[in-house]
Amino acid sequence: EDQVTQSPEALRLQEGESSSLNCSYTVSGLRGLFWYRQDPGKGPEFLFTLYSAGEEKEKERLKATLTKKESFLHITAPKPEDSATYLCAVQGEETGANNLFFGTGTRLTVIP
Amino acid sequence: DAGVIQSPRHEVTEMGQEVTLRCKPISGHDYLFWYRQTMMRGLELLIYFNNNVPIDDSGMPEDRFSAKMPNASFSTLKIQPSEPRDSAVYFCASSPLAGVGNEQFFGPGTRLTVL
Numbered sequence: 001e002d003q004v005t006q007s008p009e010a011l012r013l014q015e016g017e018s019s020s021l022n023c024s025y026t027v028s029g030l031r032g033l034f035w036y037r038q039d040p041g042k043g044p045e046f047l048f049t050l051y052s053a054g055e056e057k058e059k060e061r062l063k064a065t066l067t068k069k070e071s072f073l074h075i076t077a078p079k080p081e082d083s084a085t086y087l088c089a090v091q092g093e094e095t096g097a098n099n100l101f102f103g104t105g106t107r108l109t110v111i112p
Numbered sequence: 113d114a115g116v117i118q119s120p121r122h123e124v125t126e127m128g129q130e131v132t133l134r135c136k137p138i139s140g141h142d143y144l145f146w147y148r149q150t151m152m153r154g155l156e157l158l159i160y161f162n163n164n165v166p167i168d169d170s171g172m173p174e175d176r177f178s179a180k181m182p183n184a185s186f187s188t189l190k191i192q193p194s195e196p197r198d199s200a201v202y203f204c205a206s207s208p209l210a211g212v213g214n215e216q217f218f219g220p221g222t223r224l225t226v227l
Contacts (some may be wrong), residue, residue, distance in 0.1 A: 043116070043203050043218025044155070087155065099168065100216070104154035 002027045002092050004103035012109045013078055020107045021073040022084055029093030033071050034100060036087040044087055078110045081085050116219035118204050124225045130192040133222045136185055143207040145216060146179055146189050150200045161187065194226045199225030 003026040013019055025033065032051055036044035048057045050066040057064050061082065063074040073086055085107045089100040119134040125131055137144045147159040159169040164181045172179070176195070181187040191198055201223050205216040 041220070043205070043221055045218070046215040049215075089155075099160075100159055101157075102155040105150075 002090060002094070002100055004088055004089055004090055006086075006088050006103035006106050008106060009104070010107045012111060013075075015112050016077045016078045016094070018074070018078070020075070021071070021108070023071040023088030023103060024069060025071070025088070025090045027090045027092035027101070031093060032091045033061075033066055034089040034091070035073055036089065038087055038105065039087045047086075052081040057069070061081060061104055075108070078108075080110045080112050083108055083110045116204055116206055116217055118202075118219040120222060121220065122223045122225075125194055126227050127195055128193045129226075130190065131149050131194045131198075131224060131226075133189040133204075133224070134201050135187045135188070135189070135219060137204070137206030138149065138217055139185065141206035141217070143209075143216075144187050145205040145207070146187070147203040147205065147218075148200045149203060149221070156201070158189070165188045179196060184208075191224075194224075196226045199224055199226050 007022045021054055031036050034049050035047040037047055038044045048064040049054045050064055053068045055066050061076050065072045085105040087102055087105045089102040091100055116138055131135045146158040147155050148158055149155045151159050156171055158171045159179045160167055161181045164184060174216045178189055179189045203218050203221045205218040207214050207216045
């Protein structure tokens with residue numbers, strides 16, 4: 001059975017203090033790993049898709065990396081507007097072409 | 113485009129009542145997904161449609177839940193009868209394409225409280 005574990009559950013950073021969020025996964029035949037951002041009272045918003053170990057993607061202050069067992073979302077010099085819950089999801093060979101299996105997220109707070 | 117539209121945004125009902133949640137996907141998107149989000153279990157896929165046809169409903173918790181998509185621009189998720197454990201935020205999402213890597217666009221969600 002597919003499994004996604006995100007850590008930490010919550011993270012408080014000072015503005016400018018870089019850090020990383022972790023997503024550990026177990027899946028039969030990884031087809032893709034996804035990162036979404038969710039603001040309070042809103043639906044998740046797509047950030048990245050990673051397909052294979054060693055792949056990296058960047059968007060502004062965010063960089064996502066992937067190994068065979070985990071993915072990291074690195075946040076460089078965060079700003080208060082980066083405060084949100086970050087969700088990781090996997091798509092495996094057994095879960096179907098369109099099914100995403102989500103973790104419970106990391107709630108990030110960036111303090112000015 | 114207005115994005116995925118869901119209504120109502122909040123619903124409070126009593127146990128045993130019927131609840132209907134509504135979704136309008138982004139025009140031109142062939143795939144529509146219904147998710148449920150709780151603190152304990154996170155975001156769970158309930159059912160998804162392709163071209164108005166239900167493809168996978170294995171995530172639907174039990175027979176009290178049903179979903180329909182009568183046309184390309186409208187879908188409903190119905191709970192009858194509702195129970196307190198159904199309290200959650202329900203999201204609708206749509207996608208233009210199938211397969212890996214294709215972004216799903218989420219609506220703002222419906223917060224359901226069953227008393």
